[in-house]
Amino acid sequence: MRYLASRLLQMLLVLWVVATLLFLMFRLMPADPTSAFIDPTFTMEQQEQMRAAFGLDKPLWQQYLIYFANLARGEFGQSFFQQRPVLEILLSALPNTLVLTVSALLLAYLFGVLAGAWLAWKRGSRVEAAAVPAVLTVRAAPEFWLGMILLAVFGFGLGWFPSGGANSAGARFDSELARILSLDFLAHMALPCLTLALYLQGLPLLLMRSTMLEVMQEDYVTMARMKGLPESRIVLRHAARNALLPVVTAFALGLGATVGGNVVVESVFSWPGLGRVLVTAVAASDYPLAQGAFLLITVVLVVMNFIADLLYSVLDPRVTHGARG
């Protein structure tokens, strides 16, 4: 419990620091500080309303307190260009990002773990000698470039998949859930998901391979061999289970890269998610929207890290979080 509490505290600390950094960045920019929330195109009435809501005529430290009070209530201001509340825009983009990220992660880790275990089993063979540099090479490729190639080949060239967006134009759905479960959505998600997964699979694969090699030398594996258990049973039941732990740790560490990778992949496929909202907002100097999108991306990352931590403690009973030295 103490461990959980300290992790929770650290989560809040990261969020606080990021929020403070954003606050300072927008207030200390050379331009007019009110430009962070007020666009010249706003009506007088809107301008007054924003000034009051964010305390823009008050001293900096009061603005800081108001800023946090607003954040806590989910008040991010008004988008300059879409003339809608920032929160509304963010919440409509969030499901797209979450579904894409989680599917890509599952796909990448499922494939990576299985292929890694298989390569460890095939140790010293030609397949293994060719596979390791190949995996390294795919890992070195920029995600957006992988995406561009997949898009050119399967989207434009062969015409198997739609070339962008999350749904066909004009498609109507009864609910958000029906939209995400529709075939149309799946067809749109296939290429971005594959791109992200291709980029992500390297880490679990290489890690699984090397920990499997280590575990296969352990006494209990030798013992299982001596008992005459079939090789498949040894690999799956005895070795793989224990080799999984470092992979779960890496899962947490890799999340940061995933959330970053989202930004470019969403841009390549015009996927209406948080990353694309951030990119278009920054490009258009839509400050409130950019600020909100960055904060929400940070929240997603921090929460996923926390979940990965929980998962780890469930998987490894040896980790007793109460007593850490």
Place this chain on the structure above:
Amino acid sequence: MARAADAPGPLARLAQALRIPAGDAFAAVGLSIYAVFVLVALLADVIRPHDPLEILFDEDGNLLANLGMSLAHPLGTTNLGRDIFSQLVVGTRAALLVGLAAAVVVVAIGTLVGLVSGYFGGWIDSVLMRLADIALGVPFLPFVIVLAGFLGASTGNIVLSIALLLWPNTARVIRSQVLTLRERAFVEAARVTGSSTSRILFVHIAPNILPLSFLYGSIAIGWAILTEASVSFLGFGPSNVVSWGYMLQDAYGSQALSRGSYNWFVPPGICIVLVVVAGFFISRGYEEILFPKLRD
């Protein structure tokens, strides 16, 4: 190499640390790739047949747009009639510049923080390591985009934002190494004979962690080049610099994908892959020397 080990002065150790990976097949490939790209970057102005942004016309005054591969234009031309091969050659410069600059800054900060944190311990250590936790908790690419978008798109700002978030990886590893080094007999001896703290840190401890710093430096180069390419692709790169990321953005924005102009958008990606892979291979070479247990 054996001779260098006999005389373990700081300089000899440095030379040793730099030379060792050449013996490893992976590292040798990585180093050769680097050598080629450095050469291309240095000789870019000699190699490139055209100015990368020059708009080309034939004798009759027709725009040479969207040409395929040919002898005159090895990789063809863009939709505005610019020579792709020339852009690729000049782009090497931007990539290596960002990569090296970011790697040097990241490793310098990381090594310094690791040294101080590990050697002094106590509250200094706690504060620095909490800072590292926070930096690792910030989403990397979005941060670079926001910084480049708001502080202005320049190579300097990209390097700055990479440095701000990437130092903790190096710092953590160096710190743990320093923790064991500071208990060793030769450090104790230096302390007893009255060496100053800075002398112990930089003369006695630092040379022992340099190989680790290089290891993280060679990984950081790849990260920095990938990041610069991503940022330029999204349109937040410096507008006056032709880089591989800029080329890919140009291609994407000019419908090269639907036109199937593979000669335009495949080569820059391959170059990025090669440079980053070279970094991986070199770091693998270092790892096998530093942590012999990994060699199986």
